[in-house]
Amino acid sequence: MQVVAGSVEDLRREGCRVVSVEGRPVGVVSVGEEFYAVSDRCPHMGASMCVGSLSGTLVPSDPHELVYGMDDRVIRCPWHGWEFDLSTGRSLLEPRRYGLRTYDVTTDDGQVVVHA
Ligand code: FES
Numbered sequence: 001m002q003v004v005a006g007s008v009e010d011l012r013r014e015g016c017r018v019v020s021v022e023g024r025p026v027g028v029v030s031v032g033e034e035f036y037a038v039s040d041r042c043p044h045m046g047a048s049m050c051v052g053s054l055s056g057t058l059v060p061s062d063p064h065e066l067v068y069g070m071d072d073r074v075i076r077c078p079w080h081g082w083e084f085d086l087s088t089g090r091s092l093l094e095p096r097r098y099g100l101r102t103y104d105v106t107t108d109d110g111q112v113v114v115h116a
Contacts, residue, residue, distance in 0.1 A: 001021070001022060001115070001116040002113050002114070002115055002116075003019055003020070003021050003026075003113070003114045003116070004111050004112070004113055005017055005019045005028040005037075005105075005111075005112040005113065005114050006019075006028075006111070006112060007110055007111055007112070008107055008110050008111070008112055009110070011028060011030045011035065011112050012030045014030070015029070015030055015054075016028065016029045016030070016049075016050040017050070018040050018048065018050050019114060021037075021103065021114055021116050022116050024039065024041075024101075025039070025040035025041060025048070026038065026039060026040055026103055026114060027039070027040040027048070027049050027050040027075075028105065028112060028114060029050070029054070029075065029086060031054065031072045031073065031086065032072070035105040035107070035112055036086040036087065036102070036105060037102065037103035037104070037105045037114045038075065038084070038086060038089050038100040038101065038102050038103070039089070039100040039101040039102075042077045042079065042082060042100075043082075043091075043098045043099070043100070044077065044079070044080060044082050044098075045079060045080070047077050047078055047079040047080075048078070049075055049077060049078075049084075049100065051078045052075055052076045052077050052078045053075075053076045053078070054072045054073075054074065054075055054076070054086075055071075055072065055074050055076060055083075056068055056069055056070045056071040056072065056073065056074055057069070057070050057074050057083065057092060070085070073085060073086045073087060074086065074092065075100075082098070084098075084099065084100050087102070088102065089101060089102040103115060103116060
């Protein structure tokens, strides 16, 4: 199943748009030249992830080093701050236990398409 989320231009301007994929809300997120699509319902209490924010996080590094990475690839829930990797959907804190479903996204003739 494929769902056209909208034009590349509109989605870049909006940053995130919620579309229905097989009856489920999916957030289509624009980051630089890339698009990601994840479930728009936080697994904690159901907040809309599209209302959240994007950031990075500290990534694994050598002892006594702080290395910031994943810039704009971490989506943060607006209600209680749970964070998820946009590319895998996995929770940063408990990746084995919590996650957002992810969907493939392509662009075709200026349109952003979500694949279920
Ligand atoms: S509803 Fe998302 S962290 Fe609580």
